[in-house]
Amino acid sequence: MKAFIVDRYGKASGRLGQMPEPELRANDVLVEVHAAGVNPLDSKIRNGEFKLLLPYRLPLVLGNEVAGVVLRAGPGVQRFKAGDEVYARPDKDRIGTFAELIAIDQADVALKPKTLGMEEAASVPLVALTAWQALVDRAKLKRGEKVLIHAGSGGVGTIAIQLAKHLGAIVATTTSSANVEFVKSLGADVVVDYKKDDFEKRLRDYDAVLNSLDAQTLRKSLNVLKPGGKLISISGPPDPEFAREMGLSWGVRQVMHLLSHRIRSAARRRRVSYSFLFMKASGEQLREIGRLIDERKIRPVVDRIYPFDSMADALAHVETGRAKGKVVVKLR
Numbered sequence: 001m002k003a004f005i006v007d008r009y010g011k012a013s014g015r016l017g018q019m020p021e022p023e024l025r026a027n028d029v030l031v032e033v034h035a036a037g038v039n040p041l042d043s044k045i046r047n048g049e050f051k052l053l054l055p056y057r058l059p060l061v062l063g064n065e066v067a068g069v070v071l072r073a074g075p076g077v078q079r080f081k082a083g084d085e086v087y088a089r090p091d092k093d094r095i096g097t098f099a100e101l102i103a104i105d106q107a108d109v110a111l112k113p114k115t116l117g118m119e120e121a122a123s124v125p126l127v128a129l130t131a132w133q134a135l136v137d138r139a140k141l142k143r144g145e146k147v148l149i150h151a152g153s154g155g156v157g158t159i160a161i162q163l164a165k166h167l168g169a170i171v172a173t174t175t176s177s178a179n180v181e182f183v184k185s186l187g188a189d190v191v192v193d194y195k196k197d198d199f200e201k202r203l204r205d206y207d208a209v210l211n212s213l214d215a216q217t218l219r220k221s222l223n224v225l226k227p228g229g230k231l232i233s234i235s236g237p238p239d240p241e242f243a244r245e246m247g248l249s250w251g252v253r254q255v256m257h258l259l260s261h262r263i264r265s266a267a268r269r270r271r272v273s274y275s276f277l278f279m280k281a282s283g284e285q286l287r288e289i290g291r292l293i294d295e296r297k298i299r300p301v302v303d304r305i306y307p308f309d310s311m312a313d314a315l316a317h318v319e320t321g322r323a324k325g326k327v328v329v330k331l332r
């Protein structure tokens, strides 16, 4: 099958080539890929930034989210049958959506929202699961609570703003001047234009912050929280709890302890909590997200669609850090 393959880690690496068809396990569905979402995670894996956390065997087929059609189901599969239109974020240990076919455990798959085409559906799983796990599972956002979502115009931000509004929260976000009206249209109540204004000075007494930006933004975010507030970061630094959850070695756990020491101490001094989140695959949560999409509570935002032959250009576009919503590659 045709696939986008990483033979060795590095910035310019990755090529279109042929790989064997994936092996179908008992609980897997074999999905014919129609479209795949492209994320900063793909370029970070390709560049080798995740070697320690995700020790993949090379050559690796890249790609972390997909929409497509079930071709075959393993003998243990009850939920899906050939012909079903599905979407998924495959388990982190079994990625490879930049290919004509992928085998995915049924637990990680859901039926595609009926109101979306394949390209839009492919843009949803990784970012929507991230937003869900940050805002619902971890922040436990309630009606009337205040949340700051950084980078509201990005892949995660565009969905997180809409999900937080659906949960009844008051939503502040940061973005550049060009995207102020856009994030308002997604439902943001307070917009801080980072080109003109400093969010740290404008916002007070927030219940939660979802950080996806750099270390300086992370530190400043502590000051907008009220006591008991939660700072949740998806862009690091990883913390010891995450290392434990991932079952990482003692050495790596120590590294994560050190990397997050400063922010954890600063959080404690301000009587707020810090945690790192690395999203997980979940077919069950994708079903809930699909329901919200079909009820028109959340709509995906696709910035650009590339043909599969332009995979490298799609990754380069994501790497600019300027995508407005999501980037998608189309295979069929």
Ligand SMILES: NC(=O)c1ccc[n+]([C@@H]2O[C@H](COP(=O)([O-])OP(=O)(O)OC[C@H]3O[C@@H](n4cnc5c(N)ncnc54)[C@H](OP(=O)(O)O)[C@@H]3O)[C@@H](O)[C@H]2O)c1
Binding pocket: 039, 040, 041, 044, 126, 127, 130, 150, 151, 152, 153, 154, 155, 156, 157, 174, 175, 176, 177, 178, 179, 194, 212, 213, 233, 234, 235, 277, 278, 279, 280, 318, 321, 322, 323, 324, 325
């Ligand atoms: N841990 C996890 O499970 C997890 C899951 C998903 C993503 N992530 C990470 O989260 C980060 C964001 O992911 P993404 O998919 O949302 O990225 P993205 O779509 O590539 O983000 C691009 C957006 O970020 C905005 N932006 C850039 N600098 C900004 C700043 N200083 N202030 C406010 N907005 C800014 C840009 O808006 P302007 O053009 O207006 O600046 C652009 O719209 C990445 O590092 C990714 O790897 C982690």
